[in-house]
Each structure stands twice: as C-alpha cells, then as structure tokens.
Amino acid sequence: MIDTHCHLDVERFDGDREAVLERAWAAGVEAIVVPAIGPDAWEPLLEWPAREPRVQVGLGIHPQLVPSLNPADDERHLARLDALLADPRAIAVGECGLDAASGQLERQARILKAHFALARKHHKPLLVHVLRAHPQFRALIEEEPMPEAGLLMHSYSGSAELTPRYVKYGCHFSFAGPVTFAEARRPLDALKSVPLGRLMVETDAPDQAPHPHRGGRSEPALLPLIVEAMSKVRSEEVGPHVTANARAFFRLPARP
Ligand SMILES: [Zn+2]
Secondary structure, three states, rough: OEOOOOOOOOOHOOOOOOHHHHHHHOOOOOOEEOOOOEEEHHHHHHHHHHHOOOOOEOOEEEEOOOHHHHHHHHHHHHEEEEEEEHOOOOOEEEEEEEEHHHHHHHHHHHHHHHHHHHHHHOOOOOEEEEOOOOHHHHHHHHHHOEEEEEEEEOOOOOOOOOOOHHHOOOOOOEEEEHHHOOOOOOHHHHHHHOOOEEEEEEOOOOOOOOOOOOOOOHHHHHHHHHHHHHHHHHHOHHHHHHHHHHHOOOOOOOOO
C-alpha cells in the first residue's frame, strides 16, 4: 500500500516520527508521499528520501497557508519553488489548491495557476487540495492546461455528480479517513463514482483519522483501515489497484 498524502513532517510527529514510520512499514505500507505545506518545509523535505527512500516528497504552497504569507513574497517563493522543482528528489508539485474557508481565494487561484505552470514545466504531477471551492476550481481547469504528468485531487470532497467532469480532465482521486465513517454519505457516494483506474488512498495524517481512531492523530499505519473501508463501499478489492495506480502516477520504482 502507498500512502499518497501524509504530513509526516509536521510538529505533531516530532516526538515519535521514527516509531510512526516503523509502525507504517510493519502495517504493510510500502511508500509514503509527503507534500510540503509551505516554503519553510521545502529544503528539509528534500533531504528525506536520501535517509529513507520509502518517503518521497512534493513541493508546493498549501492554500490554507496563503493568507499567512506576505503577498510581497509570492513571486520570490514561486521562483525558489521553480528552482527546487528541478531537483529529481521532488517527485511532485504540491500541496497546492483552493480552500474557500481560508480566505484570499483570488490570490490562492493565482498561486495555484503558478503551480500548474511549474508542474507542466518540470513534468511532475500536481497534488491538489480543493475544499468548498469546486466551482472556482472547475473554472480554473477549464482555462489552465493540465500537467501531462497528471493531477491528484487529494481527499476528494466533490460530489459524485461532479466526478465525471474531473475524470474528463484526466484527474485522479484519493480518499482518506472519512470513508470509514458510517454516516459519511457524500464521500461514500463520491468514492463509488470514481473509475478504479483513477483511485488512490491516503491518510492525510495527522488529520482525518479513520474509525475507530476518529478525532485522534492519524498515521500511515492506519492506511489498511481506509483501504478495507473503500473495498467494502465499492464491493470490490481496491488494494492492488490503488497501489498500482499510485506507483504509476508517482513513477515509483517497483517493489524490490
Ligand atoms: Zn494535505
């Protein structure tokens, strides 16, 4: 199994990061993709794959972080991101996206468009967060050419009705802990609407812990709970498919 979205670099793992990794490998996780939240994370993240090749990293600016960054620094950050993305140790562009609850949505969109351009330039896949901003995101992808390496809608929050539009644009979709919640109608309907070849799984740790750990800190070792719930909801074994999809999307080497 591959955890396609996990914030293993955040402070909440500072006390026991090595133990968290050991539990992940013991649980059958083969690789973990850590998308950066912001500029301070980029350089430290690039060092990680050399220490532990099963941890791979993406570089970007999280939409929830945008309002806390000085707008005067946007161009400087994006120029540095461009330079760092030339490094083969960065396998993806992100996290980036649109989050209506965080404010400054127009600035978020400008920065997201710059991430699209960088993904096309560096031939790397784009890791996108869209929350309460699907109309704006749809408008954006109608004018912005898709990166040929692909786009992953992480912790997909769109409706089942919306899925075919995103499928048409070539998007992939990953799901996290909420698919294990019995009352979660919307993510379960969305999960059923995604073609098997476009499906992936993630923990989004430390957030969105699956049942029965809901409300606590999530970690990659809980990934099997999410895969099991996905298989149950779809009445088919998704495990081998989500792993193969993630391996192809992130161009990860085959398991030794
Ligand atoms: Zn994230």
